[in-house]
Amino acid sequence: MLAKSVDTAPEAPGVVYEPKWDGWRAIAFRRPNGVYLQSRAGRDLSSYFPDITEAVSEAVPAGAVLDGELVVWEGERTNFSQLQRRVTAGAQLPALIGRHPAHYVVFDLLRAPPGRPLLDTTLIERRALLEQLLADAPVSLTLSPQTTDLEQAVEWLHTWTAAGMEGLMIKRLDGRYEPGRRGWQKLRAYRTTEAIIGGVTPTIDNPQTLLLGRVDQHGRLRYTGRTSPLRPPQRTELASLLTPHDPTSEAKHPWPQPLPAAWPDNLSSHNHSPTPRSPQRS
Incomplete structure (x- = not known):
């Protein structure tokens, strides 16, 4: 049941x-x-x-x-x-x-x-x-x-x-x-916390899910999971706010692309979400 x-x-x-x-x-x-x-x-x-x-x-x-x-x-x-x-x-x-x-x-x-x-x-x-x-x-x-x-x-x-x-x-x-x-x-039951948008899937122009991260005690941005699928109005609003990471800039994106399958979910004790594949970094 x-x-x-x-x-x-x-x-x-x-x-x-x-x-x-x-x-x-x-x-x-x-x-x-x-x-x-x-x-x-x-x-x-x-x-x-x-x-x-x-x-x-x-x-x-x-x-x-x-x-x-x-x-x-x-x-x-x-x-x-x-x-x-x-x-x-x-x-x-x-x-x-x-x-x-x-x-x-x-x-x-x-x-x-x-x-x-x-x-x-x-x-x-x-x-x-x-x-x-x-x-x-x-x-x-x-x-x-x-x-x-x-x-x-x-x-x-x-x-x-x-x-x-x-x-x-x-x-x-x-x-x-x-x-x-x-x-x-x-x-x-829900918990709230702040997170950094480190990437999206499939593209920044049409962000269907957000790849989230949090900074650990050493200052490194750790991948913590992905959101549930966004609704069309949310996608439109976010597309105007997100910008792609510039690979030529001195500030290097801390995440590899695509993300390795073994990346853990550190936001909670387990990860119910599928592992994101080929994300676009932001």
């Missing part, structure tokens, strides 16, 4: 709020012979998270289907890059798991043991069954917090973002689980 974005958190009877975590959405199928972890895109994640499949296998009876978020904690906040490293770790995966074990933050139950379908039951009923199911689960299987108090949800939004919370999920307690439908709502 999916969610549509909203600008404010509605306050209404029968509405519940949950944290939106910075991780990978995954459904866990507890089968008689083990556990299958499936990503939102339908990809098999089981081999990358043996610590989670083992925990689900030991704590959850066969026939259950869970919905939740895979996260990795580093210190007091989640680290998205450690999730990504699971896919490329290869033979180093056991060592990586030892240093950065994963957690599965569960927020819904789609089937109850031994296989009873719950899609047509209400969220409040599914939540009660989920709480019973995870009552004695290990810490790696975490029941996602939930509240009907908007003030508490707003407090989460203001204080938990530093720990890796991306926003709020808003759901109806009487709602059924509808796969593929945007029947939930999500309110994203």
